[in-house]
Amino acid sequence: MKFKQLLFVIMSIEQRMQSFLALRKQNNLYRNLKNTNDLIDFSSNDYLGISRSAYVRQKTELEYQKYQYSKSGSTGSRLLNGNSVLYEALEQDLANFHHAEAALIYNSGFDANVGLVSTVIQKDDYVFFDAFIHASLHQGIKLSNSKSVLYNHNDYVDLEQKLQLTPTNAQKFIITESIFSMEGDKADLLELVRLSKQYNALLIIDEAHATGLFGVNGSGLCNEFDIEKECFARIYTFGKAIGMHGAVIVGSHLLKSYLINFSKNFIYSTALDTHTLLSVKHSYCFLQLFLNQRIKLFKLISYFNSRVHALDLRNTIVGEGPIFGLVVPGSEECRKLALYLQNNGLDVRPIVYPTVERGKERLRIILHSYNTQNEIDILLSLIVEYH
Ligand SMILES: Cc1ncc(COP(=O)(O)O)c(C=O)c1O
Numbered sequence: 001m002k003f004k005q006l007l008f009v010i011m012s013i014e015q016r017m018q019s020f021l022a023l024r025k026q027n028n029l030y031r032n033l034k035n036t037n038d039l040i041d042f043s044s045n046d047y048l049g050i051s052r053s054a055y056v057r058q059k060t061e062l063e064y065q066k067y068q069y070s071k072s073g074s075t076g077s078r079l080l081n082g083n084s085v086l087y088e089a090l091e092q093d094l095a096n097f098h099h100a101e102a103a104l105i106y107n108s109g110f111d112a113n114v115g116l117v118s119t120v121i122q123k124d125d126y127v128f129f130d131a132f133i134h135a136s137l138h139q140g141i142k143l144s145n146s147k148s149v150l151y152n153h154n155d156y157v158d159l160e161q162k163l164q165l166t167p168t169n170a171q172k173f174i175i176t177e178s179i180f181s182m183e184g185d186k187a188d189l190l191e192l193v194r195l196s197k198q199y200n201a202l203l204i205i206d207e208a209h210a211t212g213l214f215g216v217n218g219s220g221l222c223n224e225f226d227i228e229k230e231c232f233a234r235i236y237t238f239g240k241a242i243g244m245h246g247a248v249i250v251g252s253h254l255l256k257s258y259l260i261n262f263s264k265n266f267i268y269s270t271a272l273d274t275h276t277l278l279s280v281k282h283s284y285c286f287l288q289l290f291l292n293q294r295i296k297l298f299k300l301i302s303y304f305n306s307r308v309h310a311l312d313l314r315n316t317i318v319g320e321g322p323i324f325g326l327v328v329p330g331s332e333e334c335r336k337l338a339l340y341l342q343n344n345g346l347d348v349r350p351i352v353y354p355t356v357e358r359g360k361e362r363l364r365i366i367l368h369s370y371n372t373q374n375e376i377d378i379l380l381s382l383i384v385e386y387h
Contacts, residue, residue, distance in 0.1 A: 042375075078266065091248070102252060103250045112247040113139070178210045184323030197230075205235070
């Protein structure tokens with residue numbers, strides 16, 4: 001037995017937890033919860049301001065009152081007491097909006113990813129996944145016990161080489177995000193479709209950060225590239241631009257029935273409450289009614305890019321949508337710069353290991369439709385000044 005293992009055997013559970021936490025502190029990686037603040041928002045995922053929309057709130061309240069829903073909570077899982085006409089109608093609307101045969105709502109994006117990946121992918125299958133996918137997808141892959149193959153971030157030459165080495169008759173899956181949550185860059189969806197066809201692999205695309213922003217009425221990047229029908233499953237989350245919480249998996253009727261029967265995250269969890277379902281419903285209406293919010297956001301994105309260009313920060317700050325990353329190697333350095341910006345009134349958060357690789361610690365800068373050019377100017381000038 002190795003020394004570390006021996007140590008764990010003789011330690012009490014309290015000692016063991018304390019020692020892990022002490023290590024986190026020692027490595028400057030200790031996390032704690034902070035209250036929300038009223039600084040200028042360059043950090044939330046509320047890209048279009050829907051979570052603060054009076055329209056969504058009022059519509060939701062009105063419908064809630066009008067139908068006098070008899071219960072606030074769902075009181076059970078979907079397979080027991082938690083299902084409703086509202087749930088089913090919303091799923092039908094979401095399937096239509098995202099151009100899929102069927103849709104199944106989960107309580108969060110994390111749940112949806114774990115519930116999908118761990119249930120559909122089986123032990124002898126091969127799963128190829130981008131190095132930078134979200135922790136929930138990693139978790140699903142781990143639970144699937146499949147043969148998992150990492151390919152370098154957005155490196156399709158690497159992916160193809162790895163696909164070539166796989167037995168032709170094996171069931172294969174490729175998993176990626178369409179917009180990467182930390183890097184803010186896009187996957188090359190057309191190239192992924194080509195590879196998936198050539199190597200007979202099924203595509204699973206997490207559209208969390210594209211939901212509400214790209215494609216017709218914000219229906220996602222798969223829509224923008226017209227590849228919705230080429231995917232085995234797509235995941236849209238409600239906690240980012242939709243401004244609420246929950247998520248939906250869209251795909252075939254067969255996939256939906258399979259998940260209802262086998263996905264533990266779906267089966268063994270209390271269904272969402274009425275108010276949340278109504279909020280999601282009206283947030284999706286918002287997307288279709290208030291196109292000006294997307295236009296405003298994309299104008300700010302181009303303004304931000306033009307300023308980054310002018311200030312010669314092109315190699316420092318990168319991103320292809322509303323998420324930008326400013327790499328500041330070292331968790332201490334990264335936290336210091338974030339604190340400097342916070343002390344100057346801007347809410348910018350540091351993202352450190354293990355969320356990103358060591359040495360790739362970054363400030364994650366998020367633009368919203370409600371930010372202003374002036375706020376962007378202040379942010380960039382503080383960054384330049386700090387450097
Ligand atoms: C790419 C991606 N997928 C899934 C999730 C999880 O979604 P949720 O916050 O709804 O659990 C996130 C959230 O951070 C994400 O960034």
